[in-house]
Amino acid sequence: MQADSIRLQEPVQSQETESLVRRLAGPSSGKAGLANDQSEINRIIAEVSKGSKFYENEKRRDKELTERINKILNIRDEVVKGVDISKIEANVDRLLAEFESQRDLxxxxxxxxxxxxxxxxxxxxxPELKGKPFGAILSTASYEARKYGVRSGMAGFVAKKLCPDLILIxxxxxxxxxxxxxxxxxxxxxxxxxxxxxxxxxxxxxxxxxxxxxxxxxxxxxxxxxxxxxxxxxxxxxxxxxxxxxxxxxxxxxxxxxxxxxxxDRKTILAFMRELSVRKVFGIGRVNERLLESIGIKTCGDIFTHRATIALMDKQFGLHYLLKTYLGISSNEVRPPQREERKSIGSERTFSPLDDGEVLLQKLEHIASELETDMARNGWAGKTITLKYKLDTYQVFTRAKSLDRYVSSKEDLFSIGRKLFLAEGHLKLRLIGLRVTKLKDLRAPSPAGIKKFFEATTSSAHTRRKLDPEDIHKARHDYDNAEDLHIDAMPGFYEHEETMHDIEVGDIGNDDEVGALELVQDKVKSKPRPPVSAPSRSLSSPAQVCPICRQILKVDNRDLNTHIDLCLSRSAVREASNTSGGAGATENSTSSSTLMTRGWSFLMTPKDTSSRPKKRKRK
DNA sequence: GCGGATCAC
DNA sequence: TATGGTGATCCGC
The missing domain is CATH 3.30.70.270 (Reverse transcriptase/Diguanylate cyclase domain)
Structure with missing residues (x-):
C-alpha cells in the first residue's frame, strides 16, 4: 500500500514536522471529543495551510518549543547525574502522603x-440542518462536521477542504x-x-x-x-x-x-488517574503536553514514575501541581465568581492586514470607544492601559503604560493608546486592542459611607429599571452583571495551601545561590525583539564567568543563563542528597519553600480562590 | 511595572 | 485569499 510506503518514509523527516502537523490541528485537538484517526485530517490541514503567514508563524513557534524542550532535556540530564534517586523519591512520597491526608471525598x-x-x-x-455537517466560522461545528476534523476557530477554507459539503451558517x-x-x-x-x-x-x-x-x-x-x-x-x-x-x-x-x-473512593480515583492522558487535565494544553511528553510523561500515572525528575525540576514542571493531579486531588469549592475578582477589561478586533497609520488609528479609536462603553456599563475604571497588536505575521506584542490616576473615558483610553501605538513606528497589523488593568470597582461601597452604599445598591444594582431586550443582550455579552455572572473564570481546581514547609524534596539552593541567580538575571538582556525589522541578537559572545562554578565561558547571555541554571540545579542536588534527613531540621526554610511554591514555571496553576476551608483537617 | 507565553472557553 | 475575542496567570526581567 502506498500508505505504508509513506509511513516508512515518515521517520526520516524531522520531529519538527510531526509536531508542527499536530500543532496545526488546533488547540482543541486531543482535549476532548473524537479520538478517531487524526493523522489524515492533520495531513490535509498542514497541506492546505502550507505557505500561509499563519503556517509560517506556527512553524516558528513550533521551532521555539522544540528548542525549549531540548534545553529542558539538557537540564534534566545534568540534574539527575549522581543523585540518589530513591532518596528523592522517598521525600516526594512524604509529600504525597501529606496531600493524601487532605483529600476530601x-x-x-x-x-x-x-x-x-x-x-x-x-x-x-x-431542522433542515439535521444530520448534516455545518458550522459557523469561529464558533461551532456540528458533530457531523467534527467527524471530518472541522474545529471551531478554523479558517473557513481549511474547513471546506476537510469537508467539501460543509454548510456555513x-x-x-x-x-x-x-x-x-x-x-x-x-x-x-x-x-x-x-x-x-x-x-x-x-x-x-x-x-x-x-x-x-x-x-x-x-x-x-x-x-x-x-x-x-x-x-x-x-x-x-x-x-x-x-x-x-x-x-x-x-x-x-x-x-x-x-x-x-x-x-x-481513593483507590478508584487513583486507578482512574493512572490511565488518564495529562492532556485531559485542566491547565495542560498543547505546550505543556509536549514538555511533559519529552520527559516521558503521557499519562497521569507517569507522573508518579517520574516523580524524582519532576522534583529535581520543580521550577520547570511544578511538582505540587502534578502530584495533586496524579492523586486526583483538586478544589471542590463551588461558588459564583465575585465581582472583586475581576482583574482586567479589554477589547480587541481582527481585520485584514493594514499598514495605513491613519486607518489604524481609527480602528484604535473605535476600540477605545467600545471599551469606554463596556467599562461604563459595568462600573469599572483602571490605572494601567495596555495596547495589544498582532502583526500580519501573527506575532503578538503588548505595550503598557501605568498612570497615577484611574481612567475610563474614551478620550483617555484613546490618547494613551495612541501614544503607545505611535511609539512603535510603522506597522502592518491584523489586530489591535486595548486592555485596562489595576481596576477600581466604581460600584464598590465607599469605605466612608455605608449608607451611601445601601442607597446605591438598591437603586442601581439590584432593582434597576426594567431590562429591555437590548440590555439583556449586552449584559449577556459582557458577562459581568451583578448577580448573574457569566465570567469564563478559572474554576480554581487546585488549592495550594502550602502548609508543608517542613517537607522538602530537593532543597533548592541557599540564599547565596538565589542571590547569584538574580544578579545574573539582571544582566540578561530582555529578549523580545523589536517588532518591525531590526535583526536581533548580538553577534559576538564575550567571555563571561559563571558565578557558581567560576568557569570561563564564551557564550551569550542566554546560554550563560542556561549554564547557570545547570550549575544551580547541580549544587542544589548535591546538597539535597548530602544533607541527611533533609526535611527534619528546617523549621525556618523560607528560601527553599519559597522556591518550591514558586515553581510553577510553565504549568499554570489554576487560581486558588483562597478562603472558606470547607473542613480543613489541620491548621 | 512590563512583556511574552500559555491556557480555557 | 483566508485562522477569533475575553480574561486569567506565571515567569523573568
Missing part, C-alpha cells in the same frame, strides 16, 4: 457540559445566550450557588440537594439532564466526582448526552 461535585451547544441551538431553529449569538440562561436556570434549581463557567458549562455542588431529597447523585443528575431536555430539547453531558477537576474530566467521558460518575 465528602462533596458531590457535578460538571455539566452542553453538547455542541451552538450547533445544537442552531439545529433547534433550523451565520451565528445567532443572542439566541445562544438566551438559551444558555434558560439552561442555567434549570441547573440552579439543584445548586443556586453554582459556578457558571462559560455559556455552555458549569459546576454544581449537589451534596445538599441529594441529602434533602434523599436521592442518589446519579439519579439527581439523570433527572437534571432529563428536565433540561424536556424544557429545551438540548442534551447535556455530566460528570460526577468529589472535586472540580475530576468532575470536568468525567463529563467528557460519555459525551454526548451521557453522564459518568467517579465514585468517591
Amino acid at each position: 465528602t462533596q458531590i461535585i457535578v460538571h455539566v457540559d452542553m453538547d455542541a451547544f451552538y450547533a445544537s441551538v442552531e439545529l433547534l431553529n433550523n 451565520p451565528e445567532h449569538f443572542t439566541t445562544y445566550m438566551e438559551t444558555s440562561d434558560q439552561v442555567m436556570s434549570i441547573f440552579k434549581r439543584y445548586d443556586p450557588n453554582m459556578l457558571i463557567a462559560g455559556c455552555d458549562e458549569g459546576y454544581l455542588n449537589i451534596t445538599l440537594h441529594c441529602e434533602e431529597h434523599s436521592v442518589s447523585a446519579a439519579d439527581c443528575v439523570q433527572e437534571m439532564r432529563r428536565i433540561v431536555f424536556e424544557e429545551t430539547k438540548l442534551t447535556v453531558s455530566a460528570g460526577i466526582a468529589p472535586n472540580k477537576m475530576l468532575a470536568k474530566i468525567c463529563s467528557d467521558r460519555n459525551k454526548p448526552n451521557g453522564q459518568f460518575q467517579l465514585i468517591p
Whole structure:
C-alpha cells in the first residue's frame, strides 16, 4: 500500500514536522471529543495551510518549543547525574502522603457540559440542518462536521477542504445566550450557588440537594439532564466526582448526552488517574503536553514514575501541581465568581492586514470607544492601559503604560493608546486592542459611607429599571452583571495551601545561590525583539564567568543563563542528597519553600480562590 | 511595572 | 485569499 510506503518514509523527516502537523490541528485537538484517526485530517490541514503567514508563524513557534524542550532535556540530564534517586523519591512520597491526608471525598461535585451547544441551538431553529455537517466560522461545528476534523476557530477554507459539503451558517449569538440562561436556570434549581463557567458549562455542588431529597447523585443528575431536555430539547453531558477537576474530566467521558460518575473512593480515583492522558487535565494544553511528553510523561500515572525528575525540576514542571493531579486531588469549592475578582477589561478586533497609520488609528479609536462603553456599563475604571497588536505575521506584542490616576473615558483610553501605538513606528497589523488593568470597582461601597452604599445598591444594582431586550443582550455579552455572572473564570481546581514547609524534596539552593541567580538575571538582556525589522541578537559572545562554578565561558547571555541554571540545579542536588534527613531540621526554610511554591514555571496553576476551608483537617 | 507565553472557553 | 475575542496567570526581567 502506498500508505505504508509513506509511513516508512515518515521517520526520516524531522520531529519538527510531526509536531508542527499536530500543532496545526488546533488547540482543541486531543482535549476532548473524537479520538478517531487524526493523522489524515492533520495531513490535509498542514497541506492546505502550507505557505500561509499563519503556517509560517506556527512553524516558528513550533521551532521555539522544540528548542525549549531540548534545553529542558539538557537540564534534566545534568540534574539527575549522581543523585540518589530513591532518596528523592522517598521525600516526594512524604509529600504525597501529606496531600493524601487532605483529600476530601465528602462533596458531590457535578460538571455539566452542553453538547455542541451552538450547533445544537442552531439545529433547534433550523431542522433542515439535521444530520448534516455545518458550522459557523469561529464558533461551532456540528458533530457531523467534527467527524471530518472541522474545529471551531478554523479558517473557513481549511474547513471546506476537510469537508467539501460543509454548510456555513451565520451565528445567532443572542439566541445562544438566551438559551444558555434558560439552561442555567434549570441547573440552579439543584445548586443556586453554582459556578457558571462559560455559556455552555458549569459546576454544581449537589451534596445538599441529594441529602434533602434523599436521592442518589446519579439519579439527581439523570433527572437534571432529563428536565433540561424536556424544557429545551438540548442534551447535556455530566460528570460526577468529589472535586472540580475530576468532575470536568468525567463529563467528557460519555459525551454526548451521557453522564459518568467517579465514585468517591481513593483507590478508584487513583486507578482512574493512572490511565488518564495529562492532556485531559485542566491547565495542560498543547505546550505543556509536549514538555511533559519529552520527559516521558503521557499519562497521569507517569507522573508518579517520574516523580524524582519532576522534583529535581520543580521550577520547570511544578511538582505540587502534578502530584495533586496524579492523586486526583483538586478544589471542590463551588461558588459564583465575585465581582472583586475581576482583574482586567479589554477589547480587541481582527481585520485584514493594514499598514495605513491613519486607518489604524481609527480602528484604535473605535476600540477605545467600545471599551469606554463596556467599562461604563459595568462600573469599572483602571490605572494601567495596555495596547495589544498582532502583526500580519501573527506575532503578538503588548505595550503598557501605568498612570497615577484611574481612567475610563474614551478620550483617555484613546490618547494613551495612541501614544503607545505611535511609539512603535510603522506597522502592518491584523489586530489591535486595548486592555485596562489595576481596576477600581466604581460600584464598590465607599469605605466612608455605608449608607451611601445601601442607597446605591438598591437603586442601581439590584432593582434597576426594567431590562429591555437590548440590555439583556449586552449584559449577556459582557458577562459581568451583578448577580448573574457569566465570567469564563478559572474554576480554581487546585488549592495550594502550602502548609508543608517542613517537607522538602530537593532543597533548592541557599540564599547565596538565589542571590547569584538574580544578579545574573539582571544582566540578561530582555529578549523580545523589536517588532518591525531590526535583526536581533548580538553577534559576538564575550567571555563571561559563571558565578557558581567560576568557569570561563564564551557564550551569550542566554546560554550563560542556561549554564547557570545547570550549575544551580547541580549544587542544589548535591546538597539535597548530602544533607541527611533533609526535611527534619528546617523549621525556618523560607528560601527553599519559597522556591518550591514558586515553581510553577510553565504549568499554570489554576487560581486558588483562597478562603472558606470547607473542613480543613489541620491548621 | 512590563512583556511574552500559555491556557480555557 | 483566508485562522477569533475575553480574561486569567506565571515567569523573568
